[in-house]
Amino acid sequence: MDIGWYLVVSAIIFAIGVTGVLTKRNPLVVLLCLELMLNAGNLALIAFSRMWGNGDGQVFAIVVMVVAAAEVTVGLGLIVAIFRRRLPIDVDELRELQG
Amino acid sequence: MSAVIFFVAAIAAIAGAVGVITLKNPFYSVLALVCHLLALATLFLLLYAQFVAAAQVIIYAGAVMVLYVFVVAYVGGDDTSLRETTGALRVLAPIFAGVLLVELALAVLGSGLSAVDSHGARIGAGFGTPGQIGQLFLTTFLLPFELASILLLVAAIGAVALARRRRGIDLADEPVPPGLHAPRPAYTGTMAEGVGDRHAAVEPTERVGIAPGGER
Amino acid sequence: MSATTYAWMVLAAPLAGTIVIALGWRVWRGRIAGWIGTGAIGLAFLCAIGVLVRLEDRPEERRQLVSSLWTYAKSAGLDVQMSILVDPLSVMMILVVTGVSTLIHLYSVSYMSSDRGFTRFFAYLNFFVFSMLLLVLAANFVVLIVGWAFVGAASYLLISFWFRRRTATRAGIKAFVINVVGDVGLVLGTFILFDKTGTVDFVGVFGAAGHEFSRNDGTLVVACLLLLVGAFAKSAQVPLHMWLPDAMEGPTPVSALIHAATMVTAGVYLIARMHPLFLQAPTAGDVGAVIGAITLLLAGVIGLAQTDLKRVIAYSTMSQIGYMIMGVSAGAYWAGMFHLMTHAFFKALLFMAAGSIIGAMANVQSLDRMSGFRRAMPFTFGCFVVGGLALAAVPPFSGFWSKDAILAFLGNEGGWHWALYVAGYVGALLTGLYTGRMVFRAFWGDPCPEAQELAGGHLHHADEPRNPADGSLEDTDVGFPGPHHQIAEREVPMKVAMGILAVLAAVAGFLQVPGVTHVVETFLAPTFAGDPGYAPDEPTWLTILGLSLSTVISLGSLGIAYVVWVRRPGTAPRIRERVPALARLLERAAYFDDALDVLVVRPAAACGRFAQQTFERVVVEGAIVGGPVSVVRASSAAVRAIQSGLLRSYVALLLLGVAGIALYFLTQAT
Numbered sequence: 001m002d003i004g005w006y007l008v009v010s011a012i013i014f015a016i017g018v019t020g021v022l023t024k025r026n027p028l029v030v031l032l033c034l035e036l037m038l039n040a041g042n043l044a045l046i047a048f049s050r051m052w053g054n055g056d057g058q059v060f061a062i063v064v065m066v067v068a069a070a071e072v073t074v075g076l077g078l079i080v081a082i083f084r085r086r087l088p089i090d091v092d093e094l095r096e097l098q099g
Numbered sequence: 100m101s102a103v104i105f106f107v108a109a110i111a112a113i114a115g116a117v118g119v120i121t122l123k124n125p126f127y128s129v130l131a132l133v134c135h136l137l138a139l140a141t142l143f144l145l146l147y148a149q150f151v152a153a154a155q156v157i158i159y160a161g162a163v164m165v166l167y168v169f170v171v172a173y174v175g176g177d178d179t180s181l182r183e184t185t186g187a188l189r190v191l192a193p194i195f196a197g198v199l200l201v202e203l204a205l206a207v208l209g210s211g212l213s214a215v216d217s218h219g220a221r222i223g224a225g226f227g228t229p230g231q232i233g234q235l236f237l238t239t240f241l242l243p244f245e246l247a248s249i250l251l252l253v254a255a256i257g258a259v260a261l262a263r264r265r266r267g268i269d270l271a272d273e274p275v276p277p278g279l280h281a282p283r284p285a286y287t288g289t290m291a292e293g294v295g296d297r298h299a300a301v302e303p304t305e306r307v308g309i310a311p312g313g314e315r
Numbered sequence: 316m317s318a319t320t321y322a323w324m325v326l327a328a329p330l331a332g333t334i335v336i337a338l339g340w341r342v343w344r345g346r347i348a349g350w351i352g353t354g355a356i357g358l359a360f361l362c363a364i365g366v367l368v369r370l371e372d373r374p375e376e377r378r379q380l381v382s383s384l385w386t387y388a389k390s391a392g393l394d395v396q397m398s399i400l401v402d403p404l405s406v407m408m409i410l411v412v413t414g415v416s417t418l419i420h421l422y423s424v425s426y427m428s429s430d431r432g433f434t435r436f437f438a439y440l441n442f443f444v445f446s447m448l449l450l451v452l453a454a455n456f457v458v459l460i461v462g463w464a465f466v467g468a469a470s471y472l473l474i475s476f477w478f479r480r481r482t483a484t485r486a487g488i489k490a491f492v493i494n495v496v497g498d499v500g501l502v503l504g505t506f507i508l509f510d511k512t513g514t515v516d517f518v519g520v521f522g523a524a525g526h527e528f529s530r531n532d533g534t535l536v537v538a539c540l541l542l543l544v545g546a547f548a549k550s551a552q553v554p555l556h557m558w559l560p561d562a563m564e565g566p567t568p569v570s571a572l573i574h575a576a577t578m579v580t581a582g583v584y585l586i587a588r589m590h591p592l593f594l595q596a597p598t599a600g601d602v603g604a605v606i607g608a609i610t611l612l613l614a615g616v617i618g619l620a621q622t623d624l625k626r627v628i629a630y631s632t633m634s635q636i637g638y639m640i641m642g643v644s645a646g647a648y649w650a651g652m653f654h655l656m657t658h659a660f661f662k663a664l665l666f667m668a669a670g671s672i673i674g675a676m677a678n679v680q681s682l683d684r685m686s687g688f689r690r691a692m693p694f695t696f697g698c699f700v701v702g703g704l705a706l707a708a709v710p711p712f713s714g715f716w717s718k719d720a721i722l723a724f725l726g727n728e729g730g731w732h733w734a735l736y737v738a739g740y741v742g743a744l745l746t747g748l749y750t751g752r753m754v755f756r757a758f759w760g761d762p763c764p765e766a767q768e769l770a771g772g773h774l775h776h777a778d779e780p781r782n783p784a785d786g787s788l789e790d791t792d793v794g795f796p797g798p799h800h801q802i803a804e805r806e807v808p809m810k811v812a813m814g815i816l817a818v819l820a821a822v823a824g825f826l827q828v829p830g831v832t833h834v835v836e837t838f839l840a841p842t843f844a845g846d847p848g849y850a851p852d853e854p855t856w857l858t859i860l861g862l863s864l865s866t867v868i869s870l871g872s873l874g875i876a877y878v879v880w881v882r883r884p885g886t887a888p889r890i891r892e893r894v895p896a897l898a899r900l901l902e903r904a905a906y907f908d909d910a911l912d913v914l915v916v917r918p919a920a921a922c923g924r925f926a927q928q929t930f931e932r933v934v935v936e937g938a939i940v941g942g943p944v945s946v947v948r949a950s951s952a953a954v955r956a957i958q959s960g961l962l963r964s965y966v967a968l969l970l971l972g973v974a975g976i977a978l979y980f981l982t983q984a985t
Contacts, residue, residue: 001105002216007207009109013116013135015200020120021966022192028125028171030962035163036116039139042151050146053220058151058227059235059243065154066247069163070254074156077172077261083174095960098181195967199974206981 006047014040025090027082031075038068111138125175129167136160146219146307147227318369319363322401322452325409328359329445330420335641337438349424351675355418356444360413367406378402381454381518388457400454401672404842407652407835408451408584412774415576415659416444418812422667423568425806430666430799431565440572445467451584456505456515456943459585463501463549464577465897466655466669467494473566473573479794482784486561493558496946497548501585504541507534508592521591521845528595538597539592542585545602550582550636552610557907563625564784566796567670570625575632576664583639583655587648590846603644608738611637613905615745619752620901623783624669627753632662634742638721641735646848647724649836653827654717656835661705661714661820667803667813668699671756674800676765677777682753687762691769696758698813698901703754707747708869713824714795715865718743720827723861724850743868751876752887759881822881829862830854908937 013036020033042061049057083089115135119128136159143152225231236244332355336348342352370378383398399405420440427436441642446469450462468491475487509515511534512523528535544555551559551574562574573579586593593600611634618630635658642651672688672695673680689696705712708719722739724731765775780796781788791798803809826834830853843849879886891898903909957968 001102001145001218003121004208004216004217005105005109006146008204009112009142011200011203011207012113014203015196016113016116016120018199018970019196022195022963022970023189024120026125026171027169027962028174029119029128030168031176032119032125032128035132036119037137039136041141042155043139046148047144047153050219050222051145051217053222053226055226055231055235056239058148058232058241061148062154062232062236063240063243063247065159066251067108070250071167072163073254073258074261076166078256079174080170081261089174091962094962095143098958098960192967195970195974199970200978202974202981206977209981 003047003051005043010040010044010047013037013043025092027075027079027089027094028090030091031072031079035068035072037062101145102145104141108145111135112142125171126168129164129171132167133160133164136164147222149227150232151227153290198217316363316369318366318373318401319380319399321365321369322409323380324362325359325382325413326399326448326452328355328362328439328444329448331355331649332441333438333445336434336441340434343434346424346428346433348434348437349420349427351426352441353417353420355441356413357416359444359448360410360417362425363406363409363413366401367410370401370403370406375841376844379518381516382455387620392405393509393515394511394728395455395457395711397458398454398516399452399458400492400517400542401452402842403767403839404584404587404652407656407839409448411656411659411660412444412447412451415438415663415816416572417574418815419568419572419663419667422571422645422670422812423566425801425808426568426670427566427797428801429799431793431797432476436473436566439469439472439476443473443573443578446597446819447581450581454517455519456508456520460498460502460505463545463581464498466549466581467491467498470573470578471492473569474562476565476569477795479792480782482782483564486558486564490558490562493555494548497545500541500544500548500985504538504545507538507541511535511538513526517588521638524595529594535592535596535915536598539589540602542589542592543599543606546582546585546640547606548582549585549638550579551633552582552606552627552637552640553613554907556610556614556633557904557911560621560626560629560904561600563629567625567666569661570629571666571670574629575662579632579636580639580655580659581751583636583643583651585638586640586643587652590643590646590843592704593644593646593712594846594848600644600646602736604641604732605718607637607639607641607644607668608735608742609637610634611641611742612738612745615749617901617904618749619736619745620898622682624673624685624753624757625666625680627682627749628662628665631665631746631749632658634746635662635706636741638718638742641739642721642724645725645728645732645735646846646850647721648843648846649827649839650717650724650851652721653720653835653838655715657705657823659711660816660823661702664698664813664816664820665702665706665814667809668695668702671695671803671813672699672810673776673783674802675769677775677800678780678781678783678796679765679777685757685763686760687758688769689758690857691762691766692802692804694810694813698803698817699754699758701817701820703750705824707750707873708743708865709873710862710866710869711821713820713822715869716824716827716829719858719861719865720829723829723858726857727850727855740864740868743865744872747869747872748876751873752880755880757874760884769802774805775801776800828954829858844867844904886892923956 017033017036017040019038020036023028024033031051042064045057045061045064049055049061071096079089082094112135115133115138116130119135122128122131136155140152140155140160143149143155259269332352335355336343336351340348360408370380372596379400379402381398382402383396385397387395387397389395423436423440427433427725430436446462446465448462450459450466453459453462471487471491474490475484477483481498492525501647505515508520512520512527514520537662548555559574559579563570565573587770595605610700614630614633618627618634621630635654639651639654639658640647642654671692672685675688675692675695676685680683705714708715710716718739719948722736724734725739741769762770767776776799780798781787782789801809803813826832829838840849900906
């Protein structure tokens with residue numbers, strides 16, 4: 001298949017991820033959709049790596065995966081901490097970071 | 100043959116993604132994402148990225164998602180459906196996503212890159228093998244490699260710091276650190292005041308002994 | 316030391332006095348500040364004598380000296396030096412000013428001794444003397460204007476000296492505002508002269524006046540009229556005279572110094588100094604003379620109807636200044652200056668004596684309540700009589716010779732000046748009448764209670780201090796007169812000052828007896844060298860007629876006054892009943908104050924109210940200031956809405972930004 005197909009798939013997955021981030025209220029699901037967006041990026045990277053024929057894109061994709069893992073760790077830790085404080089697990093309710 | 104595999108994997112990936120956002124139960128969303136990840140691994144394989152595909156399955160689907168499952172089981176969360184979103188974003192978000200999609204597609208397909216229309220460049224035998232990746236990591240991309248490991252360390256410490264218990268086993272009586280919820284005196288510049296939320300502050304004369312540092 | 320060095324010292328001494336007294340106001344205890352002030356002016360007087368001696372050493376044609384210390388301003392065609400002009404006219408002025416000021420300072424040391432603002436008083440008084448000296452010594456228009464303005468400021472400070480009295484502060488403001496009108500005239504006149512002659516130096520302007528302007532050139536007449544406006548405001552001539560009677564709110568030494576001897580004579584000095592200009596523009600001089608005549612008559616009749624002792628003397632000052640203005644406007648320069656000198660002596664003496672009586676009356680100034688002080692206060696009585704005789708122009712006192720000099724000059728001029736001549740003698744009759752009224756009412760008759768108390772050896776002390784103008788209750792704290800009063804009989808400095816002035820008022824006239832002595836006229840001749848009409852004094856039949864007429868009128872008017880107020884005590888009220896409208900007109904000072912109130916004060920107050928309530932609140936605060944404020948508020952409220960705390964909106968904005976940038980690059984690439 002042409003590389004272009006992979007990139008289109010990546011774009012579709014990214015768009016779906018955006019929709020999820022913008023509409024969901026459960027922070028867990030928002031994180032999941034964030035993962036979707038990251039994966040879409042990964043797919044694009046791998047596709048381009050194949051296109052150019054060197055492994056740079058794949059290395060980058062692995063680093064992205066590392067970052068995603070770290071981010072998930074901290075994010076889930078945050079959600080657990082919020083849950084422990086008995087605050088509502090709802091992105092619309094947690095809005096103190098404003099001004 | 101590869102075209103068939105491509106289409107199957109692509110549809111599975113997209114289906115998984117759709118499932119993530121449409122399913123009510125967050126647990127099911129996690130499972131949909133796992134399916135999505137596996138489909139993505141297949142696509143990686145089609146693109147001669149063996150190591151990344153394996154890493155995707157083992158690390159991403161195998162470890163990160165398991166962590167997710169644990170947390171979802173612990174926290175749970177309400178069942179939220181797509182239809183319950185309120186406000187303007189309910190309509191705008193899909194539109195916006197659609198616009199973004201169109202834009203990205205245009206960027207990709209309308210660009211002058213001729214290589215996009217091809218199968219890709221000629222690749223050698225070791226392309227995508229762990230050996231090549233490892234070589235790249237330890238020579239050209241040594242710095243990102245080290246930084247990524249530091250990042251992992253930080254994340255691990257951060258996670259522990261966030262989720263640790265303060266004292267004892269009983270979670271329900273975890274005391275609030277003093278001063279966390281103490282009302283700030285008026286006009287000390289809380290952001291809440293800035294937007295007119297006067298309930299966030301009290302007059303200084305009403306403070307009764309709750310003060311950081313314990314001054315009366 | 317040369318004449319100009321002495322002259323600079325004359326200026327420096329009062330300035331140093333002011334600075335020393337003012338900066339050390341916490342340090343000077345008791346009467347030290349008073350002695351410092353008196354000493355400073357005394358030193359200035361000695362230096363003035365030095366100037367006189369040095370100037371007289373020089374030959375006659377070389378008696379005009381200009382000395383410059385530094386360049387005051389130099390730009391755009393304007394070259395102003397900080398310079399003084401020493402010539403006989405200014406020397407005469409500084410002698411009079413410093414001499415009379417020294418005596419008044421001496422008098423004030425006792426008079427103000429119980430006042431809490433004692434030190435402040437002497438600082439202001441020294442500052443005033445410095446300003447007046449600067450005015451008369453100025454060698455160019457700019458320094459003149461500076462001195463003029465300073466004098467106005469000092470007058471304001473001294474009139475409202477008892478600043479917690481509403482009446483005093485109002486009087487101070489009134490004086491200052493009316494003087495500003497005069498300042499405007501002076502400044503505009505200067506502008507015109509500078510425009511036409513290109514310089515502000517007196518020497519330069521006077522030199523150019525001859526060939527720049529034709530005779531009675533319109534521009535020059537306008538400039539001279541504007542200068543006259545300044546002179547009228549400062550010298551309290553009609554119609555800018557309303558401030559002088561109210562200025563009696565100031566302490567008596569202030570009235571004596573500023574409003575009798577020095578500041579009000581600044582207008583006379585101005586016209587004398589500008590004589591080359593008036594020579595080329597006789598029309599302006601005629602206007603001045605007519606105004607002087609009107610003032611002297613009007614002030615004379617109004618003075619007859621006033622009951623406040625100090626106001627009577629104030630109107631008398633106005634009237635006498637009218638004589639001087641009439642004289643110098645018509646060209647009788649030496650006569651006008653001579654009258655200025657003698658008037659300074661006897662008017663200051665009268666004010667001092669009045670201060671003494673007012674002290675005995677415990678700050679009551681109304682003639683209605685004074686009587687019979689003859690036996691209780693003999694020294695004050697004697698001084699008052701000497702001053703009154705000089706004022707009424709009884710021979711051989713000084714006022715007789717000086718007033719007659721002016722009128723004789725006017726008679727010599729002929730033509731329409733005869734009207735002024737007649738007005739002058741009618742004024743002399745009025746002068747005698749009101750002087751006699753003052754003397755006989757205050758000193759003859761049965762002693763009033765305060766006089767009886769004083770005769771018994773005890774100075775009357777009021778139970779509650781009251782404002783003499785409106786009778787309201789007061790205090791004796793700072794900003795009000797002090798608790799004790801001084802009279803001349805008991806205070807040596809007051810006696811010394813009044814005694815010296817009494818002697819001067821009696822004998823100063825002999826400096827210029829027609830046909831016998833010509834001291835004043837020859838002394839001033841070098842200044843007026845270019846004036847063909849300066850007229851050396853030769854006694855003619857007109858002079859003899861004038862002298863005899865003066866004698867008859869003065870003695871006659873005093874006699875009439877004696878009859879009306881001593882012999883037949885009820886005469887004055889009966890006359891008043893016969894002409895109530897006229898009496899009311901005179902008591903209300905010919906309604907000038909009321910006219911001022913209606914024409915100027917109320918419209919100005921209404922404008923102020925409009926400006927504050929409508930313009931300021933609605934336009935400025937509402938639209939001009941409020942407009943941008945509300946725009947900023949609204950826009951920041953709109954922008955603030957972005958900071959909602961909602962994760963989703965933040966993400967949306969983020970992605971919007973990203974999409975925008977991507978779009979930009981996309982369009983760039985294609």
